[in-house]
Amino acid sequence: MSIDVTGVTKTFGDFVALDNVNVSLPTGQLTALLGPSGGGKSTLLRIIAGLDTADTGTVSIEGVNATKLPPQKRNVGFVFQHYAVFKHMTVAKNVAFGLEIRKRPKDEVAARVDELLKLVHLSQFSHRLPSQLSGGQRQRMALARALAVEPTVLLLDEPFGALDAKVRKELREWLRRLHDEVAVTTVFVTHDQEEALEVADEIVVINEGRVEQVGSPDQLYDEPANDFVMGFLGEVTNLGPMTLRPHDIEVSTAPLLAGAVEGTVSRVVRIGFEVRLSVLTVDGQEVMVVLTRTHSRSLGLVEATTVWLTPATGAVVIPSMRPALVG
Amino acid sequence: MTSAILGPPADTVGEPSTGRAPRRRRSARPRNTLTPGAGLGLGIAMIWFSLLVLIPLIAIIVTAGEGGWDAYFQVLRSDQTWAAVTLTVSQAAIVTVINIVVGTIIAWVLVRDQFVGKSLLNIIIDVPFALPTIVAGLVLLSLYGPESPLGLEWANTERAVMLALAFVTLPFIVRTVQPVLEELDADVEEAAASLGATRGTIVRRIILPSLTPAIAAGAALSFARAISEYGSLVLLSGNLPFRTEVVSVRVLTFIENGNTQSAAALASVMLAVALVVIVGLDIAQRRVANRG
Numbered sequence: 001m002s003i004d005v006t007g008v009t010k011t012f013g014d015f016v017a018l019d020n021v022n023v024s025l026p027t028g029q030l031t032a033l034l035g036p037s038g039g040g041k042s043t044l045l046r047i048i049a050g051l052d053t054a055d056t057g058t059v060s061i062e063g064v065n066a067t068k069l070p071p072q073k074r075n076v077g078f079v080f081q082h083y084a085v086f087k088h089m090t091v092a093k094n095v096a097f098g099l100e101i102r103k104r105p106k107d108e109v110a111a112r113v114d115e116l117l118k119l120v121h122l123s124q125f126s127h128r129l130p131s132q133l134s135g136g137q138r139q140r141m142a143l144a145r146a147l148a149v150e151p152t153v154l155l156l157d158e159p160f161g162a163l164d165a166k167v168r169k170e171l172r173e174w175l176r177r178l179h180d181e182v183a184v185t186t187v188f189v190t191h192d193q194e195e196a197l198e199v200a201d202e203i204v205v206i207n208e209g210r211v212e213q214v215g216s217p218d219q220l221y222d223e224p225a226n227d228f229v230m231g232f233l234g235e236v237t238n239l240g241p242m243t244l245r246p247h248d249i250e251v252s253t254a255p256l257l258a259g260a261v262e263g264t265v266s267r268v269v270r271i272g273f274e275v276r277l278s279v280l281t282v283d284g285q286e287v288m289v290v291l292t293r294t295h296s297r298s299l300g301l302v303e304a305t306t307v308w309l310t311p312a313t314g315a316v317v318i319p320s321m322r323p324a325l326v327g
Numbered sequence: 328m329t330s331a332i333l334g335p336p337a338d339t340v341g342e343p344s345t346g347r348a349p350r351r352r353r354s355a356r357p358r359n360t361l362t363p364g365a366g367l368g369l370g371i372a373m374i375w376f377s378l379l380v381l382i383p384l385i386a387i388i389v390t391a392g393e394g395g396w397d398a399y400f401q402v403l404r405s406d407q408t409w410a411a412v413t414l415t416v417s418q419a420a421i422v423t424v425i426n427i428v429v430g431t432i433i434a435w436v437l438v439r440d441q442f443v444g445k446s447l448l449n450i451i452i453d454v455p456f457a458l459p460t461i462v463a464g465l466v467l468l469s470l471y472g473p474e475s476p477l478g479l480e481w482a483n484t485e486r487a488v489m490l491a492l493a494f495v496t497l498p499f500i501v502r503t504v505q506p507v508l509e510e511l512d513a514d515v516e517e518a519a520a521s522l523g524a525t526r527g528t529i530v531r532r533i534i535l536p537s538l539t540p541a542i543a544a545g546a547a548l549s550f551a552r553a554i555s556e557y558g559s560l561v562l563l564s565g566n567l568p569f570r571t572e573v574v575s576v577r578v579l580t581f582i583e584n585g586n587t588q589s590a591a592a593l594a595s596v597m598l599a600v601a602l603v604v605i606v607g608l609d610i611a612q613r614r615v616a617n618r619g
Contacts, residue, residue, distance in 0.1 A: 049521055050521075051517050051520070051521070070520070071517070071520045071521045072520055072521070072523050072524065072525060074521070075523075076521055077521065077522075078517070078518060078521040080514045080517070080518060082512070082514060084512060084514040084515045084517065084518040085515070086515065086518075086519070086533060087515075087537065088536045088537060097519070097522055097524070097532075098522035098523055098524075101522070101523055101524050101528055101532075102523060142518075145518075145522070146521075146522070148522075149522055149523060
């Protein structure tokens with residue numbers, strides 16, 4: 001295991017940011033720390049990097065106990081949400097910083113900077129100042145700067161959080177390819193479940209200072225440990241005593257299956273190829289259903305249509321934990 | 328000079344993959360793009376500046392030149408005047424260097440450290456600046472004059488001049504550096520630390536270059552104020568010719584003797600000194616800030 005976090009607790013005054021967190025992150029993988037804002041995931045990342053210290057517990061990196069080591073000695077690369085560029089230095093100087101303070105020979109530094117700028121597609125910008133770059137370019141520069149010192153682990157704190165949606169999508173695909181290329185153990189923090197599902201080999205779901213579940217994207221999506229994980233990784237709705245995904249509900253206009261729940265369509269919203277239905281069941285429960293435009297049209301669904309709902313075969317279903325909504 | 332302490336240019340947001348800067352288009356429009364409102368603003372600024380600064384300055388230069396070059400150099404050739412000029416410029420330079428170091432340290436302490444009485448110190452910093460200068464002189468006289476409680480009888484020496492100048496120029500660098508230091512992002516220093524930089528390296532290569540424009544701006548203000556100081560040092564320095572007489576005292580003497588032309592000549596020299604120093608500091612600041 002590349003990073004072992006054992007029994008880490010961190011409080012800020014009365015606020016418990018991390019509550020006895022134990023997690024092991026494997027070598028060479030791309031791991032996402034996923035969770036809502038204020039859930040403690042950034043704090044965990046900063047403790048791994050040594051930028052914050054844990055109240056109790058230990059952190060070891062590549063088998064070395066790093067709990068008491070300052071950030072300078074941990075050999076981690078850290079990428080910040082707001083880039084943290086050295087404004088007064090050119091792009092090349094930014095990337096060279098870590099190597100220069102290690103007193104590497106000049107030609108070696110220049111060669112490495114060249115190679116890294118090529119890797120992040122910024123070769124033609126090497127003499128620009130960071131203020132002349134776009135947000136996405138700055139973050140790629142920050143990534144090259146962190147990689148320059150050949151860190152044992154690369155930590156990214158909401159790396160694409162400050163970018164607009166399109167650039168964010170491009171950059172996360174690019175990060176995945178980059179990781180496959182350089183294969184350094186990488187941990188990134190995100191609150192965007194789509195980003196985590198798309199990019200990560202493994203996801204650690206963190207909520208209210210605790211680890212809720214650790215697993216591959218498929219495991220988390222298909223076998224959520226609890227309704228928080230299920231709810232955080234995608235939309236959920238309640239059908240009778242069950243929690244399941246809105247697209248896992250079968251709709252029919254006749255009571256074909258035993259146990260089908262009868263209801264009336266109260267609202268139809270069409271977004272591109274998908275149609276979202278709100279169905280008010282005879283028990284007074286509001287169920288959300290998602291189906292394709294074609295499917296909806298073939299069933300002739302409009303408001304006030306009477307429908308029967310059943311969980312689709314193979315759907316992920318867990319018992320609902322919100323009794324208020326049942327019955 | 329003030330433009331140097333303004334923030335960084337606004338972020339340019341664009342596509343990450345096609346990062347070419349937008350090509351500048353040269354349109355057929357005239358270069359003057361002032362709207363009526365902006366034109367009014369510029370007009371008011373220019374009239375005010377001219378009435379207050381430009382016209383009086385030109386008047387001084389004209390007066391200084393009235394007697395021709397001979398009379399001009401006659402004033403400067405006087406040993407007493409030359410002594411006053413060297414004393415003023417050298418003491419102002421020493422005080423500015425002291426301020427660069429001490430002022431930056433005070434600003435640092437005020438921004439980065441937490442201690443009892445911090446907000447009080449933050450207010451007191453401005454006192455030397457807010458105090459009427461002659462009162463400042465009295466304050467210094469009571470502490471460093473004859474029968475000094477500290478045993479430092481510096482009255483009527485060069486040190487008195489330095490002390491008075493240091494007293495009145497103390498706030499300049501503190502007040503220019505402080506806001507810039509407050510605006511520095513903590514994550515930039517954290518990034519440098521995680522790249523292996525020690526605290527000393529971070530201060531030297533990351534923090535100081537960011538502060539340089541502010542330090543230079545404060546130093547220019549401090550120097551300009553120092554070479555023109557009068558009130559705070561007349562009491563303490565004793566205005567002894569060749570020893571503690573500064574330029575402003577010399578100028579006053581010329582005027583009191585009805586020698587306006589000499590006063591103007593000397594004033595024009597100090598004007599040139601101030602210009603050279605302000606421009607020099609600006610150039611130095613650009614060099615340091617770009618060095619990284």
